Amino acid sequence: MLSIGSLAFLTPWLLTALVTLPILWWLLRAIPPAPAKRAFPGVRLLLGLTDPERMPERTPWWLLLLRILALALAVLAFANPVLNPRSADLARGPLLVVLDGSWASAPNWQDRLARTADVLDRAGRNGRTVHLHVLSDPLPPEGLSFRDAASWQQRLEGISPNAWSATRGEFATWLTDQDAEFDTVWISDGLATDGDADFMAALAGRGTVTVVQDARATLGMGAPRFEDGKVLASVLRSRSDVAQAPVTVSAIGLDPNGLERKLGEAQAIFEPDALAAEVEFDLPVELRNRITRISIDGLRSAGAVALSDDGLKRRKIGIVAGRASREEQNLISPLHYLRTALEPSADLIEATLGDILNAAPDVVIFADVGTVAGEDRIRLEDWVEKGGLLLRFAGPRLAQSGEGQLQEDPLLPVRLRAGGRSVGGALSWGAPKTLRPFPESSPFFGLSVPEDVAVTSQVMAQPDPNLPERVMAALEDGTPLVTGRAQGTGRVILFHVTANADWSSLPLSGLFVQMLDRLAVSARSFAPDAEDLEGETWVPISVLDGFGTLSDAGLLAGVDGADLVSNPPSALQPPGLYEAGDRQIASNVISAETELAPLQGLPAGFVQEGFDVAEEFSLKPLMLVLAFGLLMLDVLATLFVSGRLTGPRVVAGGTAALLALALTLPQEASAQDSDALAQLATTQTVLAYVQTGDSRTDQISEAGLIGLTLVLNRRTAIEPVAPVAVDLERDELAFFPFLYWPVTELQEIPSEAAYAKLNMYLRNGGMILFDTRDAHLGGTLGSGTPNGRMLQRLAANLDIPPLEPAPEDHVLTRTFYLLQDFPGRYARTPIWVEAAPDIEEVDGMPFRNLNDGVTPVVMGSNDWAAAWAVDADGRAMFPVGRGSNGSRQRELAYRFGVNLIMHVMTGNYKSDQVHVPALLERLGQ
């Protein structure tokens, strides 16, 4: 095998045939193309002629090149060229294949598997033993076990990426205990981790290392957070040096029917050097609370999914105070502290109880409300029964109302004793009571109790057999401070103190907010830290796999709250949704602190490869086809060189040119060139005809006008040049004194603009001769032949004066020749001209005194152009009439033409009475 760059020849010895090319060159040059034999009657005229120039006897260089190229290609093709040949892997010995197997590997996992399979394949072919390890999986307890590559091949399909990062450091540590020499192939996800340096050093010490990684940036979805009424999230990327197309991010949640839907969509556009891009979802509360996760569209990876938890939920909380607050006394308002604590993280509704219940709140807070009665009570009980949380604060009103003192009230968790107690006041013994640490059964367990929280007054719970289990917090002397119980699916909770600082300093402390938080009254407006969650056990309810698919957590063990927020996701604590009590926390792959950094610091000895491995590609068929194509081209070229390609068939153009030369008149000026046309038409007299689009008709029109032009030149002082065709849509008409317009059935009706031009033309003294050419079909005007109907349609938009059949004394009968009839190819049908004004005929005068007006249109059906038409040799194209009568008729047709053009040119000159005596004399005989 001979290889040049990425090209290799499998049969290189065949390349020696290239040596023959110069010989071929010499041979081909010496043989001129053979002459063509042609039968040709005109050969006698050629006899005796000598060749003024000689055909090159040798093959032209380009033809030679073509042939040599074709042959060279064929030789190269048979030498079996291959692009990107698989280089033989000569290495032997055990091979360690490590895959990162992290969430970042998930998007192109199939590529990775394929690449791994390829590595295993080659190792198998070379007889190498292999150990395969996924770095995010637990370490193998039995140590490195190098086995046959095929056995790993079978396991490969079962490997899937994990939702957490690769633990390279651990592996490196573990590797120090293993005693083996091996080469390594590391299929990396391209992200940096903590133990990278150790890992790479550990591998480098054992043998050669090949790193396979993707050049593309890894994308990650940051956790959503709530700010200024909007949900914000950031998309991270691992490298800013490669361009990144805008990323579409979707907010997904359940619709009212419980189906997953896309609730919102946003575009993340990365600034050139930024590693993160913000997206923003501005959604109404109802939709926002339903968001379960935010994910990057089209990217299957756990890192592309950010689960949302309570942090996004904003509860609707109704607050009812026992008495209306007075504006100027904010700090003693029963609601001030509640408002301050809840406002950042919840939507508060302050209204009457009835209105609040109409708004379907999640929580209703009573601050010192005594008796609730009537319909409100029934509705409130019903609401709690169905899952509402009623949170009550005590106060003077509650204490006085006597609620729940005689029997258990469904709206109070415990029975209250009449009156309350007051400690540490000016008139009482004892110091204000502080709080006892929260018991393990309490939802507040784990919260630290500040020492400065003191209670001076409270309402007292009636001692009861089931009181202890309802106590959620107690004072140091054991009196309950917070009690609660389930009521139906809802809960009723009572703080035995006021919601303001009257009875205790609790509302002044941070504990107040934390307690509300634990009661799931308020959503967190900040990320919980380890301290907040200390001591709680969070149970996973659903977890993400490496591809970002959410599934049921099954029997996974719970996680300590502190670990949950401080440790990154791992095998023991997979990313997903965790629950404790009523609260939920999402553990996401990408947390607020996460930065995606590309893998760096690879030692120089590492071989780096990408995933896009070029396939082995045989060039042989391509080159053979190319060579064959060139040979086909050579056939054409040879024919061309020997003159066989341009046979006598390709003569139409030549003959046409010859015919044009034979024409006595300068042939048709091209109407396309409007400037040239204008120049011609304004410096010479030109007859024009309207193009109908029917080539035969146009040809006859032109031939007819040529005939008429010849006659005019011969007999009169009007000396027109060759007629031109006029396109009504395009050409300027003003230059032409006369238009011949043959009417065909299939003609297109001109556009509005064209009609405007035509009307302008007629008003300014132009004349149009309409010819329906169907007198032989009985086509007198108005007789309803197809052409006649067409003429009616054409003329409908024209500004034409009233018409009449040309009267016997019309000036057309005497402008040059004295005529009685106006025959064309057909005779004896009347022509129509502008109606003369009604003037009395004077006895004895052959003509009326009509001095004005040149008729703008002449309409007839006699097919004048055909009668006038002559071919290139000046011979009549169409027979007219029969025998000598026909000749006479043709002559009269010409005379009509002459008269018509004279009429156009001289107007009513001949109707001037000055000529009457002379005319009378000629007519007199």
Next chain:
Amino acid sequence: MSKAQADIAHDAIWLRRDAEKVGGALPPLLASAERLAASVAMGGHGRKRAGTGETFWQYRRAMPGDVMTAVDWRRSARSDKLYIREMEWEAAQTVSLWADDALAMDYKSDPSGRSKADRAKLLTLALSVLLVKAGERVALLGTDAAQPRSGETQLRRMAMTLAQEREDRPDYGAPPQERITPGGRAVFFSDFMGPKDEIFDGLARAAEHNVSGVFVQIVDEAEEAFPFDGRVIFESMAGVVQFETQRAKALKEAYLDRLAERRAILQDTARRTGWQCLIHRTSQSPRQALLWLYGAIGGQI
């Protein structure tokens, strides 16, 4: 053999049909009688002079020597003089036609087009149809139908002759040697590409017999355009004459000059002998040529 006969008959029918189609649109030809000589055969057209015939020509005063039976009494009764009613002299004219059937006439540059011979035959017969309808006598020179006759039989005979392919045809045709009916008219269809001496001798001889007529040179487009290039060996249709050129394109000018020269001689010959000349290309409509011929034979152009 019988099959060949049948083929010929078939061809003849089609040729006749085509010819009538082309000629059908023209009025019957009334050939001018100007040069009608001593031929006495009665024809269907007047000679614009008094003679034997059926059409009234003129009344003239009776002269001494006129027979009494010739006096037209009805006219004479209107005056004191005697008048004689004269008839127009009507006689048929003989038109001799020659359609060159040499191999050179078989040439056609466009395989789907008509050869020159086809066109010559068509025009010959179309003209004959017109002439026979007008009562003239036609003769097809150099064939079995060389005897001037009139009528359908003659047309049929001509059509058969034209459809038949003569054996041992020459490379180039020359005007027939046989005697043309003196005083008649002649129409020669050929490409006039043969050796100069043969052609023009023949033409001169034809003109000698007090015969006037028309030369119709039928040419193919390729013969006028000379669209050849490269190394070419030109040969005549039978391959008798050969000419090799290294670069055909370069010879175009010279060839066209020679063609023009040949035409000039043709036209010169025609002018000197009172003949007319028409150049007809196979790409043109045959009707144009026929129309012109009709005019030429009728003496109207």
